[in-house]
Amino acid sequence: MPFALENLDGIAKRMILAMQEYSIFCWQAVANLFRSPHYWSDVMTQADLIGVGSIPIVVLTGFFTGGVLALQSAASLAQFGAQAYTGRFVSLSMIRELAPVLTGLMVSGRNASGMASELGSMIVTEQIDAMRALGTDPMKKLVTPRMLATVVTLFLLTIVSDTLGTAGGAVVAVFINNQNGTQYFNSAYQALVYWDVAQGLTKPIFFGFIIATVGCYFGMRTTGGTQGVGRATTQAVVVSSVLIIFSDFILSRALLWVASGF
């Protein structure tokens, strides 16, 4: 076999193996939700670290994204005399798309890297082996609590981002574009239907799962000392960010299909 083909063959095999390992990893993490022992205190600790710790970046991102949406959309809408629809534009964009994706990406940058580096360091210093030697399953103790905490807190953080994004748009609409605040909120509220909110809040459940499982997967498979920890951290952020954007497209397509009544 020519050298280039041999290389390609090796890469393809490694990718399939990694996908297989990741699938098994995810299955174990989910199955552990239904197996004893449960580490509820670790879930709470992780929820505090991941959820509460991410509030400042989510607040800032949500607020300024809403603001910039209002700023940009108002100029375009004014050309058609439709500036009154700024609220509708901002709330729909934020709630259906931008808040879940941006919150997911921000939390991924902060926490997928954190999980990969923390678990990676534990691997290279043999703390994971020590845990197994003491009779504790690291998947149950370290991975499942992180997964559960990320899914729940990302859902809640997306609601925060939705709220702050709409508020950011309102601030720009009222104080910079000199629009009527009541009109803005009225337009924002009336444009929304139940399905928009449901769509926007379904995505973070998947994104949270991706962030935690990818972060933990790369962390738990760290090899090669401190250099390996750095590599695992970078891979975790890159892969989780790409997967969030990719799955956002798939989810949007699927949810629109469901919304249209199949």
Next chain:
Amino acid sequence: MGAETQLELTRTANEARDPVVIFEEVSIGFEGTPVLEDVSFHVDPGETRILLGPAGVGKSVLLKLANGLLRPDKGQIYLFGREIETIPEEELLQIRTRTGMVFQEGALFDSLTVRDNVGYQLMERHLPVTEIDQRVREALRFVELEHTYDMLPASLSGGMRRRVAIARAIIDQPDLLLYDSPTGGLDPVTSTTIIELVIKERDVYHTPSLLVTHRLQDAFTLCSHRYDKEAGHMVPLPHGQTDAKTSFLVLHAGKLIFDGSTEALVSSEDPFIKEFLA
């Protein structure tokens, strides 16, 4: 006496006689490179086996195989009479609670205090806090580090970390102790303190153990000293005597080339052993 109690007593009696660890023609390799080939030996109750060999020969791998942390490519491993290389991880976790392992660098949990590290296994079993506190203090007293109770591992020296790791390994009175180079990278004085603790554990609790080291001085201190309970420190055995329950295994190029007593080791004609001991 119920049938179950009778069965349990028979099992305990058998376990007291049978080897604690048995390796039968065990081989393992990584990425196509063989690390251990056809290794066979056993650890009997109350016995301390010192595994000698140069760095990188696979000593730590062997120790991890003994605890089921790694699975062999070939051969059988028995731990407390159970063949462990094929059983699921869930069952292995249960079996491992009967062993205590001291890792090369201590492997203490960075985010937990010394108290929580040492009492980890007891906390996992949800024992009452007062009992955990009491047993942690006892274990720390054994390694003479009671004052570190509330400290974090980061604020301990290398030697102190190893001693805390020993306290964590012995707190639940394990049926087997595995020491992975407990003195590696330590200065001679601290190394002697650690070896004294290993001797104390051996002579006070008679726990069977497998100790990995490449330091000959530590190995010979182990077999030529005993712990004097009244004096509270180790003392040398009379000249020419060695501890009968302490014996040696030597690994070289992935193979077990020696399995025997101290006397047999020092009189061995094997060229590698002669060079290693020189």
